[in-house]
Each structure stands twice: as structure tokens, then as C-alpha cells.
């Protein structure tokens with residue numbers, strides 16, 4: 001086995017796990033190692049426990065939703081929630097998603113959906129044929145309530161009209177894909193230009209006009225969460241339509257998204273995965289020898305922060321684009337060719353965070369699953385303030401109500417993108433709670449409403465091995481940059497250094513299925529390099 005190619009995979013997110021799983025299922029690669037910087041698998045797929053639901057005294061056993069699954073593959077138990085406490089009035093915590101939330105487009109073509117179904121991680125509704133056929137263009141409609149900062153609830157009809165206008169304009173932005181020229185560089189500028197035109201034709205009174213603009217501004221902020229960017233002015237217009245959507249109504253994992261990487265991990269030989277092994281530098285194009293391996297040289301040497309070194313024939317790098325942006329000049333030696341370094345600099349990688357709030361009692365109506373927030377003094381046609389300290393919380397414009405309440409208690413999951421989100425990461429939990437309590441007092445018009453009893457948030461920008469949430473095609477870059485990033489090194493087909501990860505998938509970037517497919521792509525690239533007959537020599541097919 002020692003004569004067969006040695007492969008290292010850097011990063012145990014879905015891309016790294018996918019690559020490792022595919023390679024380890026071939027007998028051509030018995031010498032496989034996966035090096036992960038943190039203490040867990042999953043990367044930006046990360047489920048944690050939150051909330052302390054409490055049953056009333058005298059309540060019976062804790063209810064479970066019909067059709068519930070308790071989680072998949074052998075050796076991995078992911079129960080719905082954890083009960084503890086003796087006597088009447090048990091308490092529990094539930095699984096929430098710190099990172100990826102939904103399977104976008106859960107249908108046959110989506111490998112995350114397929115794998116999760118095979119592992120038994122999804123409920124019957126998500127797996128149903130009807131669910132797989134539904135096409136909502138990435139924006140499922142949930143029963144929503146629209147609160148304004150003036151303490152009033154906005155009319156659903158008014159909001160619906162504005163939302164339809166916004167989604168029509170957004171659909172138009174995807175039509176520039178194959179056009180040689182675009183009139184403005186960014187999605188944001190295009191939308192604002194169109195809105196400025198439309199406003200001239202509005203016949204509403206002034207107050208309604210301003211309100212409609214304020215609602216539109218909420219949709220700009222929502223779109224920043226979707227694209228993982230500070231401003232839609234940073235998202236390139238021409239390539240925007242290249243992001244591909246699959247059919248299927250977005251679904252979640254009843255036992256947590258983290259069940260997927262956990263199951264993938266169990267299929268790998270235990271000794272092949274090393275946690276707490278941050279890679280510091282990947283050296284390639286060399287001739288490295290191990291003392292115990294006389295005569296055999298390896299072109300790749302990977303050195304970890306703790307000084308341990310690994311030699312290999314091939315390394316698949318799956319670290320996030322955010323990490324590469326910060327470290328690529330020292331992380332890879334010799335440095336990347338200019339085309340690749342430019343792609344890393346030019347592609348976008350922003351921040352989208354979640355803030356979970358648990359309430360003793362809901363302030364929203366029982367059937368509400370989504371809370372949208374409108375700041376009536378804002379408009380996409382008026383430059384926003386830049387004082388982060390004074391107004392960061394204005395960027396948080398949507399809360400999901402975690403369902404069902406019998407399972408979660410009264411928990412909201414807020415989404416916040418951009419520089420405001422990065423600023424929020426620097427605050428204490430208490431400061432976040434204070435600011436959001438103020439916001440909720442404004443929205444409800446009730447300054448005495450009890451504050452949330454618990455808060456938890458993600459901090460993806462501060463995470464040293466991620467440095468943000470996901471990639472987007474920024475102004476000044478295009479899908480060609482994604483392909484350039486995905487190109488292996490060196491260019492003469494030796495495949496010493498390969499690149500996977502969501503940011504290397506030209507049409508599914510920013511998603512879990514993009515990540516998984518990119519890992520498979522690089523594994524297949526290696527598999528097709530070798531003659532996979534049971535020859536004990538490793539012979540590249542060049």
C-alpha cells in the first residue's frame with residue numbers, strides 16, 4: 001500500500017469530506033489523510049443546542065412530531081432534543097443551525113438531498129415527490145408579519161405588492177448573463193436605477209411612496225443575507241444569473257444539518273482523520289523524502305501550525321475563500337500563479353450571521369413563521385448612515401420563527417449580513433441582547449415587553465479558519481475567476497495541489513451542494529489520473 005499515491009485533504013467541511021469519502025471508497029487510495037483545523041467535522045455546517053423549553057407542571061411526556069426521524073447512519077445518534085431534569089416540568093434544548101440552514105432545491109439533482117435521504121436524515125415531507133417538484137426561485141413564502149419601527153404592523157397587501165416588484169426586478173438582473181455589456185456594474189445599482197424610474201410613475205400619496213421605498217430597502221438587506229455581502233452594490237450584475245437554482249421546496253434537517261457530516265465521517269477510516277491540525281503551509285513542486293521511506297520522494301509537503309509535517313503526492317485544499325484571502329501569500333509555497341491570486345482577491349466573500357433569541361412568551365401571532373422588519377425612515381435611494389455603533393441592528397431585517405413551538409419554545413432566528421454583522425460579532429451577548437430588546441420594543445410599540453431570556457449568535461467573520469460566511473461574484477470578477485480558483489497546480493496535469501470548496505463551484509457557489517460537488521469533482525480528477533486497476537505501482541495516466 002505504501003507505494004500507492006498519498007493524498008492529503010485539508011479541511012473537513014462538506015467539500016473535504018466528500019473528496020475523502022469518494023477517494024477512500026477506491027482501493028487506489030489507501031493512503032489518505034484528512035487534516036482539520038478545528039475539533040469537529042462539518043465546517044460551515046454546524047448544529048448546536050439552544051433553548052430551554054419548559055413543560056407546564058403536570059404535562060405528560062414531551063411531544064414528538066409525527067414522522068420524526070432520530071437520525072441516520074450507524075453509530076451517529078442525533079435525537080430531536082435533549083430532555084433533562086426530574087419531576088414535573090421537564091426542560092430541554094433543541095438543535096439550531098449556526099451555519100447552513102436549508103437544503104436549497106431538495107430534488108434528485110441535489111447531491112446533499114440525495115445523501116441526506118440515503119442516510120435517513122430527512123422527514124417524509126421533505127422527501128415527498130410533491131416537495132421536490134415545487135419551484136419558488138429560492139424564496140419560499142412563509143406566513144409573515146411585517147413590523148415597522150414605528151410600532152405598527154404593515155398591511156400584507158401593501159408589502160406583497162412591493163415584494164412582487166422587487167422580485168420582478170431581481171429576476172431581470174439574471175438576464176444579463178450573456179450580454180457583452182452591462183449598463184451598471186452591480187446588481188444594487190441596477191435595482192436602484194429601475195426603482196428610481198418606477199417611483200416617477202407611482203400615483204400614491206407621499207406617505208405611501210416613502211413606505212414602499214422603506215419596504216424595498218428591507219428587501220435589499222434581505223438580498224444581502226442571501227448573497228452574503230455587505231451591499232448589493234458589491235455583487236456583479238453580468239454574472240449574477242450564473243448561480244443556478246434547483247427545484248424543490250427548501251427543507252431542513254429535523255435532527256440538525258450536522259448529522260450529514262457526522263454520517264460522512266463515520267464512513268472514513270478513523271485513523272485517517274486528524275482534528276486540531278491547522279495547516280500552516282502547503283509546499284509543492286518539491287522533492288521531499290521521509291527518513292523511513294528510502295528512495296521515495298514526494299512533491300508535496302504540508303506543515304501544520306504545531307510543526308508536524310506530512311508528505312504527499314497530492315493535496316486537496318478545501319479551506320474557505322475567506323481563509324485564502326487572508327493567508328494565500330504564505331499558505332502556499334511557491335506562491336500561487338497571478339491568475340489564481342487575482343481570482344482570490346477579486347471574488348467576494350462576505351458575512352451573514354444568525355442571532356437566536358428565546359422568549360418566555362411570543363410577541364408574534366401564533367400562525368406567524370417569519371417576522372420582517374421595516375425602518376420607515378430608510379430608502380434604497382438615500383445613502384444609509386455609516387455609524388455602525390449607532391445603527392448596526394438596523395441591518396437585521398428578518399427573523400424566522402423556529403417551528404414547531406412545541407419543540408423549540410419561542411425562539412427567533414434573525415439574519416444579519418455585512419459590516420454591521422461583523423461589528424455585531426465584536427459585541428458582548430449582553431450588548432446584543434440590549435440592542436435587540438430596544439428594537440423589539442420599537443417594533444411592538446411596547447416598551448415593557450419582557451426581553452428575550454437567552455441569546456446566541458454565530459460569529460463567522462471572527463472564526464479564524466473561515467473569515468466570513470460564503471462567496472459571491474463581486475464587481476470586477478466573474479465565473480471565470482471561480483474556474484481559475486478551481487484549477488489544479490501545476491498546470492501540466494501532475495495534480496499536486498487541487499482546490500475544492502463552495503467558492504470553486506461556478507453555478508452552485510455559496511451552497512452545501514456546491515461544496516459537496518466540488519469535493520467529488522477533485523476526487524474524480526485524481527481517480528481519473530490513475531490507473532485504478534489493482535497495480536501496486538502508482539502510475540499517473542498522463
Ligand code: 6YU
Nearest residue numbers: 011013014015037043044100101102279501502511512515
Ligand atoms: C446551503 C444554507 N446558509 C448560512 C451561514 C453560513 C453558510 N451556507 P467549510 O468551511 O465548510 O469547510 C472548510 C474546512 O476547512 C473547515 O472545517 C475549516 O475549519 C477547515 N480549515 C480552514 N483552514 C484550515 C487550515 N489551515 N487547516 C486545516 N483545516 C482548515 N448553504 O446550502 N444552505 O441554508 C446555507 C448558510 C450562516 C456560514 C451557509 C448555506 C453555505 C454553506 O454552509 C457552505 O457553502 C458550505 O458548508 C461550505 O463547505 P466547504 O466544505 O466548502 O467549506 C444569485 C445568487 C445568489 C447566491 N447565493 C444564494 C445561495 C444562498 C446561500 N444560502 C445561505 C443561507 C444559509 C442560511
